[in-house]
Amino acid sequence: MGKQFWRVVVAGGAAAVFTAVAAAPAGAAEGxxxxxxxxxxxxxxxxxxxSNEVAVPASFRMATTQAWKYPAVYLYRNGGDELWxxxxxxxxxxxxxxxxxxxxxxxxxxxxxxxxxxxAGAWKVAARVYFKGDGGDTDDEGxxxxxxxxxxxxxNASPEPVAKDKTITVTGKVTRANWxxxxxxxxxxxxxxxxxxxxxxxxxxxxxxxYANSSGDLRTTVKASKTGTWRWAYYGNTxxxxxMSSGDNVVVN
Numbered sequence: 001m002g003k004q005f006w007r008v009v010v011a012g013g014a015a016a017v018f019t020a021v022a023a024a025p026a027g028a029a030e031g032x033x034x035x036x037x038x039x040x041x042x043x044x045x046x047x048x049x050x051s052n053e054v055a056v057p058a059s060f061r062m063a064t065t066q067a068w069k070y071p072a073v074y075l076y077r078n079g080g081d082e083l084w085x086x087x088x089x090x091x092x093x094x095x096x097x098x099x100x101x102x103x104x105x106x107x108x109x110x111x112x113x114x115x116x117x118x119x120a121g122a123w124k125v126a127a128r129v130y131f132k133g134d135g136g137d138t139d140d141e142g143x144x145x146x147x148x149x150x151x152x153x154x155x156n157a158s159p160e161p162v163a164k165d166k167t168i169t170v171t172g173k174v175t176r177a178n179w180x181x182x183x184x185x186x187x188x189x190x191x192x193x194x195x196x197x198x199x200x201x202x203x204x205x206x207x208x209x210x211y212a213n214s215s216g217d218l219r220t221t222v223k224a225s226k227t228g229t230w231r232w233a234y235y236g237n238t239x240x241x242x243x244m245s246s247g248d249n250v251v252v253n
Contacts, residue, residue, distance in 0.1 A: 032064055032066055032137065033062060033063070033064040033066070033129055033137040033139070034062070034064070035061070035062055035127035035139055035141060037059065037060055038058075038059070038060040038061075038125060038141045038143060039058060039060070040056065040073065040075075040145050041057060041058070041145065042057070045145070045146040045241065046145060046147045047149075047150050047241035048110055048115070048147065048149065048150060048177065048179070049110065050110055050111070050150075050177045050182045050183060050184065051110070051111045053107055053108065053109040054107070054108045055105050055106075056105065057103070057105055058104040058105070058106060059101065059103050059104060060104070060127055061099065062099070062100050062102065062127070063098055063099045063100075064098060064129070064137075066132075067131060067132040067133070068130065069129075069131075069132055070129065070130045071100075071102060071128070071129040072087045072127070072128055073104060073126065073127045073128075073141065074087065074127075074128065075106075075123040075124070075126075075145060076123065076124055076126050077123055077124065083123055083147060084106045084107070084108065085107050085108055085109050085112070086106070086107040086109075087106055088105045088107070089102055090103040108147075110179050111182065115180070117178060119147065119179070120147055120149045120240070121146065121147065121239050122145075122146055122238070123145050123146070124140060124141075124143070124144060125140075125142075125145060126139060126141060127141055146238060146239075148238075148239055148240055148241040149176050149177040149178075150176070150177045150240075150241050151174065151187060151234055151236065151240050151241055151242065151243040152174075152175045152176075152184055153173070153174055153192070153232045153233075153243050153244065153245035154172045154173050154245055154246075155170065155171070155230060155231050155232050155245035155247070156171050156172065156248055157169070157170045157248040157250050160248075160250050160251065161251035161252065161253050162224045162250060162251075163252070164225060164226075164252050165223055166223070166224060167221050168221065168222060168223075168224045168230075169219065169220070169221050170194055170218075170219075170220055170221070170222060170230050171217070171219045172217075172218040172219075172232045172245055173215075173216050174186070174187045174188075174190045174192060174212045174218065174232075174243075175187055175216055176240055186215045186216035187212070187240070188212055188213060189213075189214065190211070190212045190216070191211055192209065192210055192212060192232050193206045193209050193210075193232065193235075194206070194208050194209070194222070194230065194231075194232060195207060195230070195232070195233050196229070196230055197228050197247070198226050199228050199229075199249075201228070204231065204233075206233070207222060208220065208222065218232060224252050227251050228249070229247035229248065229249045229250075230248050230250060231245045231246065231247045232244070232245040
């Protein structure tokens with residue numbers, strides 16, 4: 001078949017390239033096609049910022065005796081909305097007669113295509129193929145993928161250096177990608193973990209949890225007993241991806 005690369009805006013409406021197949025996925029093998037072994041992003045959420053294109057790996061197996069073209073898996077919601085900006089599907093990796101495995105990449109580029117913040121959340125997975133000549137098949141795969149807005153954290157710990165067992169103040173800010181403005185905006189009210197890694201240690205430990213104010217600002221105080229690095233950690237939710245700040249090292253004299 002050769003690789004097919006489609007650049008079509010579909011978020012917020014059915015794709016123009018797929019006019020021959022109904023937007024709502026049917027049951028399995030409605031058109032004489034069986035899709036199995038479907039995976040999208042290894043089952044992990046898809047996290048998208050405001051500027052960089054995100055390439056999401058997918059794979060599936062298709063079995064059919066009919067002549068076909070353009071097989072792909074994609075994301076959809078009830079009402080016919082589809083979410084992808086480009087899809088690249090490999091040639092058939094032959095398993096047996098009439099059975100092919102495919103590797104696929106779905107591309108999401110918020111810097112080029114309009115995305116709505118309401119598109120963050122759960123999406124279903126469907127598989128679709130056209131038949132050569134006429135018709136095709138579109139099947140729901142019973143999978144759910146969460147698409148999330150990227151988040152960011154900053155950190156600052158002071159004073160630096162500090163005397164042993166004296167108090168330091170750790171501040172920061174939580175922001176989240178706004179797909180509609182293509183900028184990061186304050187994300188207030190988040191519960192964020194303050195973490196510490198002593199000098200020479202391999203991992204961080206959570207010291208306390210702090211709520212950001214309505215502007216996304218973080219501020220707390222803590223005693224500094226040893227030299228080490230402080231950071232903030234936010235673990236995300238159903239519409240927002242997790243993030244870690246960089247580390248701020250504080251020397252304790």
